[in-house]
Structures are given as structure tokens and as C-alpha cells.
Amino acid sequence: MTASPPRRRRFLGMPFDPVPADAVVAAIAARGPENPFAYVVTPNVDHVLTASRRPDLLPCYHRAWLCVCDSRPLRRLARLFGLTLTLVTGSDLTRRLFAEVLRPGDRIAVIGATPAVADGVRRRFPWLTVCDHCPPLGFIDDPAEVDRCLAFLEREASRARVIFLAVGAPRSEQLAAVLAARGRVRGTALCIGASLEFLTGARQRAPHWMQTLGLEWLFRLFSEPRRLWRRYLLGSVALARLMLRYWRGPAD
DSSP, X not given: OOSSOOOOEEETTEEEOOOOHHHHHHHHHTOOTTSBOEEXXXXXXXXXXXXXXXXXXXXXXXXXXXXXXXXXXXXHHHHTTTOOOOBOOHHHHHHHIIIIIOOTTOEEEEESOOHHHHHHHHHHOTTSXXXXXXXXTTGGGOHHHHHHHHHHHHHHGGGOXXXXXXXXXXXXXXXXXXXXXXXXXXXXXXEOTTHHHHHHTSSOOOOHXXXXXXXXXXXHHHHSHHHHHHHHHHHHHHHHHHHHHHHHSSOO
């Protein structure tokens, strides 16, 4: 990224940086564990819908160093309004960081991955030092658990080049915003969802042709129909309403 990055854009209430994937990777590669803390978020349709219901979450995205689109369907919808969003999926960004940026001896911190996934990262990348912490479900609403998580990061991530926040949305984004506000951690954090599970093979990602067509959601639906059918059905209705409101109202 240059010293004067392109102006941040907004779509459906969510901020987006028009920065291509190669530039995002290069920007992260240029940072080390000594740099002031900064975090990257990659919102998709679910993030947008959640933030539309909970506007208190939007500051977590606005405060991000980089906020880039992780959704081909969202990108295509933006085009209907003459807005071009660059596509930077969290899974591909994570894969590229391990392949192109992280070097032998680098230290990384992982928050939220199961012990099996964290061990999978250690086995696949034995030249990295991996420190991990897996807070319990619902930790973001428990001040004591949040403090434990922060204490771990402030202790273990002080020398980490990259911090991977894998506690799900919007918890990862909330945790990143708290870390930025406290100012006690350095380096770069990424809110990555299930990216490490895909990277280690603990979870299967959609075939490339489905990714290209923007059908990863369909692959996930077929993989977990009982858990996801209601979310996608209700989410489609909510997205249609949000799009209609965006079309009727002033530019967001």
C-alpha cells in the first residue's frame, strides 16, 4: 500500500477499503512484531447483516487498519450500484500469509482454534512458533474470560508477528477492537473465521469452481443443512430488505 491509500468506501453500512489482495499481502509482509498493533477484517454478507441489526458493532470495522470484502455475492451486489469492491477472502489471505509472508523463526498467536487445529498448524509449519489459547463459548460476554484472553495475548503475543483471531464473528472483530484500544499488543491481527481449519484440512472448503461462481455458501449449506438452512433462508430475506432500504435511501 502507498502512503496515501485509496479512500475507504461504504456499502450497506459497512466500510470497505478498495485494496487488492496482492497489496494487502504486501502491506502485512512489511510489518513486524515491533510495529504498533493493527488489525484486518474481511466482512461478508453475514457480517453486514449482523452489523445492520447491531450498529454498535460497526466501530469494530471502522477502526480496522484494513477492511476488505470477503464475499463474491456482496461484491456483485455492490456493482449494481456502481461500486467496485476488491475481493480478499480471509481463507485465501491466511493461506498466502503462511506461504509467502511468514518465515522460519516467526512467532504467531492463535486465539479460538481447537487444540487439534492448533496442533495441525504446528505439524504443517514446524518452523513457526505457535502459541494458542481457546476461550470458552460465550467468552465475549464474560468479563473474566475476556480478561484471560487479553492477558494471554499481552503476554504471549508480545513477540508474535501475526495474531490469528478465530473465535467467530463478531467476536473476533470485537476482541481486535479491544486490543487496539488497550494498546498493549503489537504486530498484526487477522479476524479469520474457519481459515485455519481449511488450511490444516480439519474442514473442507468448497471446490475452486464453486468459489469462483460465488457458491461457497451453497457448499456449506449442503455440508451442514440442519444448522445452516434457517440462517441462509432468513439471511436472504434480511439481505433483500437491506438492499431495498439502501436503494431507497441516501448513499450509505
